Amino acid sequence: MAPARIIDTPVVTNTYDYIVCGGGTAGCVIAGRLAETTTTRILLIEAGPDSKDLATMHMPGDWMGNFDNNKTDWNIVTEPMAGANGRRVKCSRGRFLGGSSGVNGTLCIRGTRQDYDDWGLEGWGGEDVFGYMKKAETFHPSARLKGAAGVHGTEGPLHVASHELAPISERVMESMVEKGLPLCEDMFSTGETAHGCGHVPRTIHRGVRTTAADFVTKGFKRENITIMTDVTVDKIVVESQGDGLRATAVDLVAENGTRSRVGASKEVIVSAGAYCSPAILLRSGIGAKDELEKLGIECVADLPGVGRNLMDHILTFQFYQVTEPGLTYDSQVFHDPQGLAKLRKQYGDTKSGFLSVFPFGAFCFARLDDRLEDCEAWKNAPRKPGRDPMGLAPNQPNIEMWNTELYGGPKQFDSYPIDGSHTFAMCTLLFNSNSRGSVRLASSDPLKNPLVDHNYLDHELDLQVLAEACRYSNEIVMEGVGTKNIVKGSWPPGLKHHTHKTREDWIPHVKNSATTCYHASGTCKMGKSDDPMAVLDEKLRVRGIDGLRVADASVMPIVNNGHTQMATYAIAEKAADLIKADAR
Ligand SMILES: Cc1cc2nc3c(=O)[nH]c(=O)nc-3n(C[C@H](O)[C@H](O)[C@H](O)COP(=O)(O)OP(=O)(O)OC[C@H]3O[C@@H](n4cnc5c(N)ncnc54)[C@H](O)[C@@H]3O)c2cc1C
Structure with a gap:
């Protein structure tokens, strides 16, 4: 974030009906939908720049180009985490109009319907949430992914289509099927399959990324x-009205440090994402009283759940070298020194080629019940009726696995195969972790990032289940019919993980390398009135304060067993309906 000195005092410069704080995935959807009522005046405030001409956002293959840049990435880095060998993990977030929908992996993996039923909140069951996912999208069927009946939308601003698999992905999928994961039609959109493989729709259409910004542009x-x-929300102004409290205005800081105040006659909606929404509430005096007092912030609402319950999905990458050329994209990207320049030209000319896709290939969900039968932590853990020790029902997956279509991933993976080798990774992701983290304020300065502690692998079961997932994905690669004859070994060549056999073999790999899947969520959770840690009620209203809602990935009480963008789109679509209904 660009440092700026705050130099002015606030004055109300203008008043709107609704102020949406954060122009990311949820914020753009909410603003766009509220604006369908043409008499309503809406202000959408985004800390980062406009993304109209941001090539790294529109070109799906250049997503990494947004990272580490103070202008377009929040550069959140976790506190050291004991369960992950004291490591810190970089958790990038999009910082521009469109937010993380403009840097994400474009995957539309909705989770299962059961995930939302498990929230146990009126109006948020699987049928409701899947209906809103459908509303957000326009699905473009293809021979590979025709789309299950009744599941996909045809009128939403978000254009969604399938991906042409690289040859390595066809091989991995063949191996997945042979190793017990049947191919299921459109399984990542129907939300009814917990064990099988399939094709994933993406937020890419005709080579261009579609994002939440499309709800308020074009x-x-x-x-x-x-x-x-380029304007940062500092805090929400909360005033006494009658017997209660009401959000009446928002304090802003411009890039040059100038402060201002804008008024909201109807509502303020905080949509700054799972790291920044709790930070805005805390700066506004909404949070645990004792913590706020330590920072010299007057508490207006003592809500101890603000910034707690931080969840994510952790994943590991394991790389393999393959013997046959032409299966992966490595030759186009790493072997030819002019490769990227040629690909950029191809993309510029025809919106095609490697840079027009997101190079993740075959995907599967898996249940691990049988594989964990001999695991002491699994056997001895308490379980609720009908649930496994991770709290999941048989219709919910324990893990997800997929392959990359060349070497790559987060920037720590820098053993690029420039020597002419061909490589890919298997990625393994853990669902429904037991570990929970937190977001706290480092100071009341709106231009400082909050302190994020993801607390990954704090729980023994998380470690054991993810290690078993790695073991399974290694078996798929090393024993599966599509891949067993083309794998030369681990990549880089000194590593030996392709020879690992037991769960224990994989434990060090998990502790040393598990990283974020960028699914931060849960830090302003919804809940019932008897849950003292709930920040919001079922209508996304901040408890104890009128005219103030939160709507983004932070509201999820339990993160879905999928990826989080479609869940966030659904939350935002529903938030807009709730707000419109209350305005009547
Ligand atoms: C690298 C990456 C890869 C991912 N891959 C996938 C994927 O393939 N599939 C999937 O389903 N999900 C994926 N996700 C997750 C998904 O994109 C997010 O869960 C979702 O976009 C979150 O939406 P949000 O509205 O909660 O937050 P965001 O989209 O992050 O929006 C928050 C917005 O608020 C702005 N903001 C924050 N603080 C302030 C402030 N004080 N003032 C003004 N503005 C502020 C931010 O700049 C941002 O624009 C990925 C995420 C990332 C980062």
């Missing part, structure tokens, strides 16, 4: 939305 640009970019 064909959906509307006169009644004012979009402010």
Whole structure:
């Protein structure tokens, strides 16, 4: 984040009906949907720049180009985590109009319907949430992914289509099927399969990434939305009204450090994501009283759940070298020194080629009940009726696995195969971790990132289940019919994970390398009135304060067993309906 000195005192410069704080995935959807009522005036405030001309956002294959840049990445880094051998992990977030929908892996993996039923909150069951996912999208069927009946949308601003697999992915999928994971039609959109492999729809259409910004730009640009970019929300102004409290205005800081205040006559909606939404609430005096007092912030609502319950999905990468050329994209990207320049030209000319895709290939969900039968931590853990020790029902997956279509991943993976080798990774992801983290304020300065502690692998079961997942994905590669004859060994060549046999063999790999899948969530969770850690009620209203809601990935009480963007789109679509209903 660009440092700026705060130099002015606030004055109300303008008043809107609704102020949406954060122009990311949820914020853009909410602003766009509220603006369908043409008499309503909406202000959408985004800390980062406009993304209209941000090539790294529009070109799906250049997603890494957004990272580490103070202008387009929040550069969140976790506190050291004991369960992960004291490591810190970089947790990038999009910082521009469109937010993390503009840097993400484009995967539309909705989770299972059961995930949302498990929230146990009125109006948020699987049927409701899947209906809103459908509303957000326009699905483009293809021969590979025709789309299950009744599941996909045809009118949403988000254009969604399938991916043409690289040859390595066809091989991995063949191996997945042989190793007990049947191919299921459209399984990542129906939400009914916990064990099988399939094709994943992506937020890419005709080579261009589609994002939440599309809800307020292009064909959906509307006169009644004012979009402010390069402006940071400091805090919500909460005033006494009658017997209660009401959010009446928002304090802002511009890039040059100038402060201002804008008024909200109806509602303020905080949509700054799972790291920044709790930070805005805390700066506004909404959070655990004792923690706020230590920072010199007056507490207006003592809500101890703000910033707690931080969840994510952790994943590991294990790389393999393959003997046959032409299966992966490595030759196009790493072997030819002019490769990337040629690919950029191809993309510029025709929106095609490697940079027009997100190079993740075959995907599967898996249940691990049988494989964990001999695991002491699994056997001895308490379980609720009908649930496994991770709290999952038989219709929910324990893990997800997929392959990359060349060497790559987060920037710590830098053993690029420039020597002419061909490589890919298996990625293994853990669902429903027991470990929980937190977001706290480092100070009341709105230009400082909050302290994020993901607390990964704090729980023995998380470690054991993810180690078993790695073992399974290694068996798929080393024993599966599609891949067993083309794998030369581990990559880089000194490593020996391709020879690992037991769960124990994989434990060090998990502790040393498990990283974020960027699914931060849960830090302003919804809940019932008897849950003291719930920040919001079922209508996303901040408890004890009128005219203030939170709507983004932070509201999930339990993170879905999928990826989080479609869940976030659904939350935002539903938030807009709730707000509109209350305005009547
Ligand atoms: C690298 C990466 C890869 C991912 N891959 C996938 C994937 O393939 N599939 C999938 O389903 N999910 C994926 N995700 C997760 C998914 O994108 C997020 O869960 C989702 O986009 C979160 O939406 P949000 O609205 O909660 O937050 P965001 O989209 O992050 O929006 C928050 C917005 O608020 C702005 N903001 C924050 N603080 C302030 C402030 N104080 N003032 C003003 N503005 C502020 C931010 O700049 C941002 O624009 C990925 C995420 C990342 C980062």
